[in-house]
Amino acid sequence: MNTLILISLAISEFLESFSFSVSINDYFILISIFVLFIFINKNSVINKNNELRALA
Secondary structure (H helix, E strand, O other), rough: HHHHHHHHHHHHHHHHHHOOOOOOHHHHHHHHHHHHHHHHHHHHHHHHHHHHHHHH
């Protein structure tokens, strides 16, 4: 979770360097996108492991 926050902060600082204003809502959106992405990846790995066990 700490890395997600650092990544979102890095992205927001990158945007601010182009003089975009980044609000708390943007932080929340970035963090939620990263969390959803990781959650989807974990589920796909779990599903693949279950399929392999079912075939064995």
